[in-house]
Amino acid sequence: MQLALFIVFGALALGGALNLLLQRHPIHSALSLVVVMMSLAVLYWSLGAEFLAAAQVIVYSGAIMVLFVFVIMLLNAGKEEHTQGSRAAYTVGFPGAAAIFCLLSFVFLSERDAMKASDIGGDLSSAVDNIAQLSAMLFTRQLLPFEVTSVLILVAILGAVVLARREQ
Amino acid sequence: MSHLNEFEVFLLLSALKVAVVLVVLLLAVAYTVLLERKLLGHMQNRWGPNRVGPYGLLQPLVDGAKLFLKEDMMPLAVERPLFVLAPIIALGCSLISIAVVPFGAVTRVQGVDLFQIANINIGLLVVLGVTSIGVYGITLSGWSSNNKYSLLGSLRSTAQVISYELALGLSLVGVVLRAQSLNLRVIVDSQAAHGMLSWNIFGGFQFVAFFIYLMAAFAETNRAPFDLPEAENELVAGYHTEYSSMKFAMFFMAEYANMITVSCVATLLFLGGATSVFGHSFDGLLNTPVWNAIFPVCWFVAKVLAFLALYIWVRGTLPRFRYDQLMSFGWKFLLPLAMANIVATSFILAVRG
Numbered sequence: 001m002q003l004a005l006f007i008v009f010g011a012l013a014l015g016g017a018l019n020l021l022l023q024r025h026p027i028h029s030a031l032s033l034v035v036v037m038m039s040l041a042v043l044y045w046s047l048g049a050e051f052l053a054a055a056q057v058i059v060y061s062g063a064i065m066v067l068f069v070f071v072i073m074l075l076n077a078g079k080e081e082h083t084q085g086s087r088a089a090y091t092v093g094f095p096g097a098a099a100i101f102c103l104l105s106f107v108f109l110s111e112r113d114a115m116k117a118s119d120i121g122g123d124l125s126s127a128v129d130n131i132a133q134l135s136a137m138l139f140t141r142q143l144l145p146f147e148v149t150s151v152l153i154l155v156a157i158l159g160a161v162v163l164a165r166r167e168q
Numbered sequence: 169m170s171h172l173n174e175f176e177v178f179l180l181l182s183a184l185k186v187a188v189v190l191v192v193l194l195l196a197v198a199y200t201v202l203l204e205r206k207l208l209g210h211m212q213n214r215w216g217p218n219r220v221g222p223y224g225l226l227q228p229l230v231d232g233a234k235l236f237l238k239e240d241m242m243p244l245a246v247e248r249p250l251f252v253l254a255p256i257i258a259l260g261c262s263l264i265s266i267a268v269v270p271f272g273a274v275t276r277v278q279g280v281d282l283f284q285i286a287n288i289n290i291g292l293l294v295v296l297g298v299t300s301i302g303v304y305g306i307t308l309s310g311w312s313s314n315n316k317y318s319l320l321g322s323l324r325s326t327a328q329v330i331s332y333e334l335a336l337g338l339s340l341v342g343v344v345l346r347a348q349s350l351n352l353r354v355i356v357d358s359q360a361a362h363g364m365l366s367w368n369i370f371g372g373f374q375f376v377a378f379f380i381y382l383m384a385a386f387a388e389t390n391r392a393p394f395d396l397p398e399a400e401n402e403l404v405a406g407y408h409t410e411y412s413s414m415k416f417a418m419f420f421m422a423e424y425a426n427m428i429t430v431s432c433v434a435t436l437l438f439l440g441g442a443t444s445v446f447g448h449s450f451d452g453l454l455n456t457p458v459w460n461a462i463f464p465v466c467w468f469v470a471k472v473l474a475f476l477a478l479y480i481w482v483r484g485t486l487p488r489f490r491y492d493q494l495m496s497f498g499w500k501f502l503l504p505l506a507m508a509n510i511v512a513t514s515f516i517l518a519v520r521g
Binding site for chain 2: 027031034038050051054055057058061062063066067069070073074131
């Protein structure tokens with residue numbers, strides 16, 4: 001079950017990501033991104049991170065991407081022309097992607113023995129409630145990073161308000 | 169069923185549950201339309217549909233047949249894949265949420281709960297997530313129609329749904345704090361002790377949250393007095409102007425299915441779900457397994473019907489909001505009120521222990 005979910009939704013996420021790059025129309029690209037995020041949510045859930053999955057769907061696909069689509073529709077963006085691509089993408093992008101791929105494979109392969117022991121997706125069959133554990137962790141041991149992140153988001157909101165009001 | 173193993177029994181019973189619930193839900197959608205037309209008719213001092221069958225009871229079937237047989241027109245300038253996909257998204261999302269709703273007491277047959285399709289411990293978040301995805305149906309339909317009225321309707325709808333989703337989510341936090349779980353069964357059980365007195369809306373002192381939920385849910389389902397995405401006297405029919413035949417019917421069904429889902433969630437969170445109004449006062453009467461399974465379902469249906477009647481009553485009485493009023497009501501009144509409710513609820517819970 002776990003493996004089947006992983007294969008189906010992993011493939012869907014990859015397909016969505018490729019489609020995002022290949023589509024010419026901004027709306028189609030944005031919708032491909034929604035598909036990627038939904039597939040990621042299913043993958044999170046199959047790993048037992050149910051709260052993360054729900055937050056992914058509600059926050060990313062349900063709010064942020066809706067705003068993206070909203071803005072694209074408001075601006076009435078048309079189809080884009082394919083260009084040759086900037087030189088920076090070729091000189092930095094491909095080596096960078098290759099480096100990240102190599103690094104991740106190295107980490108996973110070297111920690112293979114440790115990961116074999118963990119029961120990935122074991123939470124799926126038993127009803128473990130990890131929201132309580134998550135919130136206890138966030139509000140006790142991780143309180144400072146949590147609050148700092150909140151303040152950061154608050155500053156971003158204030159900045160957006162200042163930018164929006166300046167014209168008046 | 170002795171020759172089937174446990175997993176096969178689970179699979180068969182689950183498929184059966186899904187089929188039955190889907191059929192019942194679609195029938196309920198059809199008859200909610202009739203209920204609305206009848207009630208609105210009586211509120212406006214006329215009869216409502218009364219020609220087809222006794223009291224017009226067969227009207228939904230005839231309407232369905234009519235919509236099915238109409239010509240399915242496809243305007244030339246539409247974005248074809250999205251134009252077809254949009255009603256499917258709208259209807260799909262409105263039908264999915266019912267999967268986590270427990271509409272009866274726990275009744276196990278062969279180890280499978282009869283009255284709930286999936287009992288998952290983030291049930292409430294699943295409902296919220298599916299609702300937030302549903303807005304894509306309206307957004308994309310308006311954009312892909314290539315029609316200015318549709319686009320205006322879908323822009324309004326997107327802004328409205330994003331704004332009211334916050335108030336909707338925050339209004340439910342008080343209930344979750346009281347139940348200490350996101351599991352819908354647990355939330356219902358937390359209100360089951362003393363019947364009506366322990367419902368969240370009365371004994372739980374969550375009536376402010378119920379009010380916020382009510383307003384936000386009306387806005388989320390694009391119903392009067394927040395039906396600006398359709399607003400027939402400003403935008404023709406809003407986002408579904410260009411749709412005909414079954415594609416229009418899918419939007420229509422999605423709207424009513426959303427109404428039913430919202431009523432179900434309100435029943436579960438604020439009105440005690442499938443528990444009796446009288447608590448355990450009459451537990452001795454008709455105490456057989458069959459009646460114990462049937463009564464909770466009846467209570468649930470009665471509460472959902474009452475909430476639907478409230479929906480229709482509001483539509484029959486309140487005029488539509490203006491767009492800026494809608495936005496300032498959501499952001500400047502409902503959102504701060506929801507936050508104050510969270511603070512007050514958590515303060516009281518902390519003080520009491």
